[in-house]
Amino acid sequence: MRAMTAPGATPEALPAAAPGPARPGPPAPPPQPTRMLLPTTVIGSWSVPDWLERAKTGVHHGSVSRSQLADMHDMAVKAALKDQEVAGIDIVSDGELRRDNDVDYLLARVPGVEVRDAVKAFYFDYLHLHLPRPIPEPGPGPLGLVPDLEFTLAHTDRPVRFSMTGPFSLSRRLRCGGSAAYSERADLVRALARVLNAEARALAGAGAQLLQIDEPLLAGHPEDVGLAVEAVNIVTADVPVTWALHVCYGNRYARPLWEGHYDFLFPAVLDAAVDQLLLEFARKGDEDLQLIERHRWDRVLGVGVLDVKTADVEAIDVIEKRIERALQVVPADRILVTPDCGLRHVPADAARAKLRAMTSAAAAVRDRIQKENP
Amino acid sequence: VQVEIRPASRLRGKNAVDLTAALAPVFGALSTESDDGPVTDLSRLRVVADWVQYRNNFRTPVELRPVVGGGAPELALDLRGLSGAEPDAVSTAVAAALHAHRGGGASARHLTLEEWAPIRSSLIWAFNSLYWQHLQLWEEATGQGYESALPGGQSDARHLEPVRETIGRLFAIWDSLAERRALPEELYVVELGVGNGNQASTWLDTFVEMDRAHGREYYRRLHYLMCDYSPHVLELARATVGDHAEHVSSFVLDAMRPLTSLAFLKFKVFFVYISNVYDNLPTDEIATIGQREHLVEARAHLPEPEAAAIAADLGIERPALAALVQKLLRLGPALLAEAMPQHFPDVPAAVQFWRACWQALKLQERYVPLHGLDTYEIAPGINGELLRPLLSTGGDVRMHVSNGAATSFAETLPLLHPYGTLQCHDIVVTDPHQFRSGFRGPGKYDGSVVNWVNGPLLAHIGARKGFDVSFAPFRRNGSNIITMTADVRD
Numbered sequence: 001m002r003a004m005t006a007p008g009a010t011p012e013a014l015p016a017a018a019p020g021p022a023r024p025g026p027p028a029p030p031p032q033p034t035r036m037l038l039p040t041t042v043i044g045s046w047s048v049p050d051w052l053e054r055a056k057t058g059v060h061h062g063s064v065s066r067s068q069l070a071d072m073h074d075m076a077v078k079a080a081l082k083d084q085e086v087a088g089i090d091i092v093s094d095g096e097l098r099r100d101n102d103v104d105y106l107l108a109r110v111p112g113v114e115v116r117d118a119v120k121a122f123y124f125d126y127l128h129l130h131l132p133r134p135i136p137e138p139g140p141g142p143l144g145l146v147p148d149l150e151f152t153l154a155h156t157d158r159p160v161r162f163s164m165t166g167p168f169s170l171s172r173r174l175r176c177g178g179s180a181a182y183s184e185r186a187d188l189v190r191a192l193a194r195v196l197n198a199e200a201r202a203l204a205g206a207g208a209q210l211l212q213i214d215e216p217l218l219a220g221h222p223e224d225v226g227l228a229v230e231a232v233n234i235v236t237a238d239v240p241v242t243w244a245l246h247v248c249y250g251n252r253y254a255r256p257l258w259e260g261h262y263d264f265l266f267p268a269v270l271d272a273a274v275d276q277l278l279l280e281f282a283r284k285g286d287e288d289l290q291l292i293e294r295h296r297w298d299r300v301l302g303v304g305v306l307d308v309k310t311a312d313v314e315a316i317d318v319i320e321k322r323i324e325r326a327l328q329v330v331p332a333d334r335i336l337v338t339p340d341c342g343l344r345h346v347p348a349d350a351a352r353a354k355l356r357a358m359t360s361a362a363a364a365v366r367d368r369i370q371k372e373n374p
Numbered sequence: 375v376q377v378e379i380r381p382a383s384r385l386r387g388k389n390a391v392d393l394t395a396a397l398a399p400v401f402g403a404l405s406t407e408s409d410d411g412p413v414t415d416l417s418r419l420r421v422v423a424d425w426v427q428y429r430n431n432f433r434t435p436v437e438l439r440p441v442v443g444g445g446a447p448e449l450a451l452d453l454r455g456l457s458g459a460e461p462d463a464v465s466t467a468v469a470a471a472l473h474a475h476r477g478g479g480a481s482a483r484h485l486t487l488e489e490w491a492p493i494r495s496s497l498i499w500a501f502n503s504l505y506w507q508h509l510q511l512w513e514e515a516t517g518q519g520y521e522s523a524l525p526g527g528q529s530d531a532r533h534l535e536p537v538r539e540t541i542g543r544l545f546a547i548w549d550s551l552a553e554r555r556a557l558p559e560e561l562y563v564v565e566l567g568v569g570n571g572n573q574a575s576t577w578l579d580t581f582v583e584m585d586r587a588h589g590r591e592y593y594r595r596l597h598y599l600m601c602d603y604s605p606h607v608l609e610l611a612r613a614t615v616g617d618h619a620e621h622v623s624s625f626v627l628d629a630m631r632p633l634t635s636l637a638f639l640k641f642k643v644f645f646v647y648i649s650n651v652y653d654n655l656p657t658d659e660i661a662t663i664g665q666r667e668h669l670v671e672a673r674a675h676l677p678e679p680e681a682a683a684i685a686a687d688l689g690i691e692r693p694a695l696a697a698l699v700q701k702l703l704r705l706g707p708a709l710l711a712e713a714m715p716q717h718f719p720d721v722p723a724a725v726q727f728w729r730a731c732w733q734a735l736k737l738q739e740r741y742v743p744l745h746g747l748d749t750y751e752i753a754p755g756i757n758g759e760l761l762r763p764l765l766s767t768g769g770d771v772r773m774h775v776s777n778g779a780a781t782s783f784a785e786t787l788p789l790l791h792p793y794g795t796l797q798c799h800d801i802v803v804t805d806p807h808q809f810r811s812g813f814r815g816p817g818k819y820d821g822s823v824v825n826w827v828n829g830p831l832l833a834h835i836g837a838r839k840g841f842d843v844s845f846a847p848f849r850r851n852g853s854n855i856i857t858m859t860a861d862v863r864d
Contacts, residue, residue: 050748054759121763122837220792222554250792253840255862256641257792260556 037332037369038323038362039090040355041302043246043278044163044214045102045342046080046095047351056100056123073098074151081156083352088359091159091210094152096342100124102165102216102252103173109143110195111136113174124253132177135191141202142195149203161210161244162203167192167235168228169217186227193234200239212244213274216341219249220257222264233273244276244302245269246341249284254309254345262288266295278302280340283309286325293329301330304340306358311350319361332369337362375404375416376446378770381425381453382811391425391453399461400436400451403468418446420663426452428817428824432498432737434677435459438471441668441741447475448663448741485681487674487696490740494656494777496672498816498823500703501732502654505821506604508706508725512821515725519570536857537580540797544644545588547793552590561595562643564636564789566629566782567651568600571611577647578618593621599636601627630655630781636789643789648782648798652827653815655778660750660758661741662765662772667758668741669750670772680734688717688727699731732821752831753781760834764806773809776828783832787839787860795861796841802829802856804845829858836860 055072058064080095099105100120104127108115112135116128149162171189182188200211213235218228236243247265250257262279269277277297281289281304292301303326305319326335337358343351384391404416426433435455439448449471456464488497505512513519551557565574578598585593598621602608608624615622625635629651633640659670676684676695685692698717702710707724718724744750747765750758752775765771786796803814803826815825833843841860848855 050757050759125837222556253838255788255792255840257862258556259558259641259792260554 036090036366038335038337038366040088040337040359040362041091041161042084042089042093042095042355043248043302043304043339043342044093044096044161044212045099045344046083046093046097047343047346047348048097049076049348052076052097053123057120060119060121060123077151078155081152083348084355085156085158087352087355088363089158089355091161091336092156093161093163094148096163096344098148101126102214102342103170104129106143106145106165107170107173110170110192111138111142126173128175129173130175130177131181131188134181135188135195138195138198141199143199145199146202146206149206149208153207159209161212162208163212163214163246164196164199164235166213166215166218166228166245167196167231168221168224169215172217172221189227189231190234193231196235197237197239200235200241204239204241208241210242210244211239212246212276212278214246214248216248216250216252217257218247219260219264222258222260225264225268229268229272233271236273242276243274244278244300245272245274246278246302248280248304248341251308251341251345256283256309262291266291270295270297274299276300276302276336278304278336278338280304281326282314282322282340283307286322289326289329297330300334300336301326302336302338303330304338305361306339306354308339308341308343308346311347313350313353314357316357316361316364319358320365323361323365327365332366375419375421377421377423379423380811380813381423384425384453391457393453395461396453396456397423397451399464400449400456400468402461403465403472404449406465406469420446420448421451422448423451423453424813425454426813426817427454428815428819430733430818432674432735432816432818434467434736436464436467436471437739438475439739439741440475441663441743442671443743445663445668445741445743450739483678484675484736484738485678485692485696486738487676487699487735490671490673492658492669493672493737493816494658494775496737497674497699497703498735498737499656501735501821502656502823503603504703504706504728506607508606508708509604509821510606511707511721511725512729515722515729516820534576534580537577538584540645540795541577541581541584543795545584545590545592547644548592549590551793558642558791559595560597560642561592562597562599562639562791563645564599564601564632564639564643564647566601566627566632566646566648566786568602568607568611568624569649570607571600571614573647573649574598574600574611574622575614575618578615578621582618596621598622599639600624601629601632601635603628630778630785632782632786632789639789641788642791644791644794646786646789646794646796648786648796648800650800652776652779652782652798652800652802653824654819654822655776655782657777657779657816657825657828658775659772660744660761660765660775662770663741664770667744667747667761667765669744670739671742672737672739674735674737676731676734677736680730684727684730684734687730690717698727702728702731729821732818737816753777753784753835756780756784756835760838761831763834764828764830767806769810771806771809773806774803774814774825774828776825776831779827780831780835783860784835784839787836787841790860790862792862795859797860798858799848799855800827800858801854802827802845802858804829804856806830827858829856832858837863 052072055064055069059066059069076097077094080097081092084092100123107113107129108127112131112133114130116130152160167189170192176182213232215228232245305322306314323337433452435452437450439450441447548557568574582593600611600622605626608626612624627635661668661670681692681695685695707728708721711718711721711724747758747762752758817824829845836843840863842863843860846857848857
């Protein structure tokens, strides 16, 4: 069963805008959905300034307090939202700036997970996380992400994409205490999925309209795609939001972790209960678009048109051509225009310029479509 | 007086330095009142003693290094140089250094060849480039190949066991990728700094042998890229690997800019091998003195009487010698001989001039306070903040920044496939404390410059780019060579 999609006449690629500020003050009336073809969005993470990197690392070495860092995070998130708005992004994110990396922020909060050594030499390193016993059945909002979402909703009037690393990728960073925890890794993946489902319900209750599952490590384990999809469906079950799934070739340290093709995703991903599938095409080239056509993906496709592993800014006409090639396999009302992956490793100036190029290209293609179909 | 004796390991044992004998004339000179007043404020003087391991180097046994802005100067001593010296000569050298310092700088008897600059910008690196560009002429003049100047008289890259291990590991990765239909058609291996090609030849011969036994025909898909700064070296190497010509390409390449030629291989190379390259790339030095970071600046000079002797040989005035050195560095020996036949009747004469200058060349040093580590660039896109953990290990320390190695390393890592590995054989400092306990360069190896590589800094750079960097002693007994390996982390 598919998750519930955003209502109304909005093109499928664009969810309804988020309800107004969740804090402080009373909720504002929900903005009207934008009727727009080829909406632009980000995948999630935003460029991390050098000063924030130093502060995040400083927390581990005692030179910055946690409350100081929390203030910095608030300011950085507001700035990231503003940067995206100024660049003309239609669906924005909090930039995942509170998160040290794609795993720790979530996985360390999973009930039962123990942190072996909480001090890191560099903030971006992964923590050593250990699970001595099976994960208990989760209560409401077990990861505590609702305040992050509420803060984001309160500081933008644009639709918000809120991402969570998926259960399969989270499981790859967790050491289990032998059979005392899980004898089968698949059971661990399912248990993590139930935790994420409980969190998603809390996020939906707090006003989330668009939730995204990221599986950055799946490409390195293509043989497990069936399990990953099964877990995705556990996460999305009965959570009434627009659901997105992002699968890339990895972006840790701005490096791919896999150099293959998306053929491993199909046909399994057709069974994923998601509304949007966001893939990278810019760096690898878009020959995998034929997989979308061949397997008749019938929902929204997020087309990665910006290479996030280089600070070089793409020319607008190059991005236009990438969008147009995607239009040959997916109709315009089912396309989202996105970077390949998060912009964490791209310097801020380049990230802003890349997004501006992307929104300009999307606007140009949109105009052409509308002129040809008045 | 603050006294720092760095070569602690040389104070004991059979060949221990006689510290008392070495330092007595130094402190004798410091205690002597000069005719024109006290030589310096002894309470603000730092005396730092090294033991310079390179027989040919850029230091004189006694130097006084000022600190720009009026900080306490440093009297730098080379215990090796002092050990055999006459006490009176040492006293005289100390007094002269202090006198020159009070007079505002270098001894007027030096022929200064350049302005003060960070060490990586010194013309010693122009000499270094000259060596690699005109290696053939140098070898003809010395009558020996450059490999004979390496420790042990040979490149450290030809030992079979590590080669077999590397290839075995590659086969395992490739088998695994092949099973998942993710093995690229082209399998790339890159070697930076190919020497005479023996390493490549050994590697490829071993690869063929192991591939036959393995039975997957990986050799058919293999592309071995040999890269070197010296066209002459590359030409020799190409001849050495003639049996594998169809699988080998060669590139004249600046090791600090591998992407200029190899960008098309980004994320595609399974193995990068680098041997005895990083120690030969430009480097600055940074020192923490009294909890403040300083950049070491240097200027090259030809001391007397060497400058006078070289000038006399050429029949020119001493002041004209500096311009002639610049011309040599700009043109190289062959063109210099062509341009100035009145001084150099043939190319060997120009090479002789080159070798004499190189032999005599010394560096004068000073310390310049840094106003924030982040204002200092280690390599493009990498600022000095990355040095902070290394400099903050307690007390004063002076270390190499290994800018060239850092630049090369940072620009080589993007070449690596997600399952790729970089392996480097070189002289590497593996713990910042080693900078406190021994001299790590620069020295002269034949016609080139050598410095130990700052391994912990490269490890930090690697970590920031997603690589675990490990160090292990090379397997040859008595070798200083370290095997540094960078593997994709996580």
